[in-house]
Every structure is written in structure tokens, then in C-alpha cells.
Amino acid sequence: MKKLTLLLFVATFSLGLFAQDKKVAKIEFKTDVIDYGTIEKGSDGVRVFEFTNTGNAPLIISSVKSTCGCTVPKKPEGPIMPGQTGEIEVKYDTNRVNPIRKTITVESNAETPTVALKIKGLVVDSKDKSVLEKSDKSVMNQN
Incomplete structure (x- = not known):
């Protein structure tokens, strides 16, 4: 009888554990690509990726890395609670x-x-003109 009682207790306890929702953070970005478009050399290069923690546990961003030194990302310092944005x-x-x-x-x-x-775009220098614009005479208009 003791074994049956113990078995029923363990089974009930196990079902209770499986019935609980697992606490997990979920990160959902508004967009995963920012297009700078065509911008001038030396213009403001700062852009922001916005996200929401749609999970039910605090979201902790451990690292944010770029593929090169020309792009410097900055991560949030503290945890992002469920439902909050960062x-x-x-x-x-x-x-x-x-x-x-x-x-x-x-x-x-x-x-x-x-x-x-991802970020994408084109940086141009308006001081640099194309080869055709530099020439006063067009090849087509020479007499």
C-alpha cells in the first residue's frame, strides 16, 4: 500500500510540474534590416533597432557584435522585462x-x-564628381 501511495504521489507531482508554463524570454524586432538609403559622407550614421520582450521571463542581451570595426553597436545594460521594449x-x-x-x-x-x-545603404561624397561631370566637353559634343 505504501508503494501505491508513493507512486500516486510521484505521478501527481510530475503532472503538476509539466502543467506549469516554462518561463522564457522572447525577442521580437520591429525590423531586422535598416536601410540607410543613399547618404552623404560624414552624415549621422546612428540608427536604432527597436525590439520587445514578448516572452514571460526577463530578457538579458549578453552581447552585440558587428562584422567590422566600421559599425559600432550598443546594447541595453539591464534586463528587459516581459512586455517592455528596448x-x-x-x-x-x-x-x-x-x-x-x-x-x-x-x-x-x-x-x-x-x-x-542587417544594415545596408550607400555613402557618397558629393565633392567627388563622376568622370563625365568633371569634363567640360562631352565626347559626343566635340566638333
Whole structure:
């Protein structure tokens, strides 16, 4: 009889454990790509990825890394509680005249622990003119 009682107790206790919701953080970004468009050399390179913790546990972002030194990401310092929003700030060095194609990797305690964010665009220098614009005479108009 003692074994049967013990078995029923363990079974009831086990069912109670499985019935509880697992506490997990979930990170949901408004967008995972920011398009700078075409911007001038030296212009403001700061953009913000906004996210929400849609889980039921505090979200802790452990690291935010970029693929190169021209992009500097900044993560939130403290935990983001369930239902709260947060920001990851990204600063691109706009003194580099080139297309922008960078990936920012976010690592956290979320259900999906690694998320890849992307920035894209084109930095141009209005002082640099194309070869055709530099010439006073067009090849087509020479007589």
C-alpha cells in the first residue's frame, strides 16, 4: 500500500510540474534590416533597432557584435522585462565612401538565442564628381 501511495504521489507531482508554463524570454524586432538609403559622407550614421520582450521571463542581451570595426553597436545594460521594449543602437562610420552591407549579431537568453540584424545603404561624397561631370566637353559634343 505504501508503494501505491508513493507512486500516486510521484505521478501527481510530475503532472503538476509539466502543467506549469516554462518561463522564457522572447525577442521580437520591429525590423531586422535598416536601410540607410543613399547618404552623404560624414552624415549621422546612428540608427536604432527597436525590439520587445514578448516572452514571460526577463530578457538579458549578453552581447552585440558587428562584422567590422566600421559599425559600432550598443546594447541595453539591464534586463528587459516581459512586455517592455528596448533598443540596440548602431553607429556606422559614414566617412567611408562605399556601399553599406553589415551584419550585427545579437546574443541573449531568448528562446532564439542568436539573431542577425542587417544594415545596408550607400555613402557618397558629393565633392567627388563622376568622370563625365568633371569634363567640360562631352565626347559626343566635340566638333
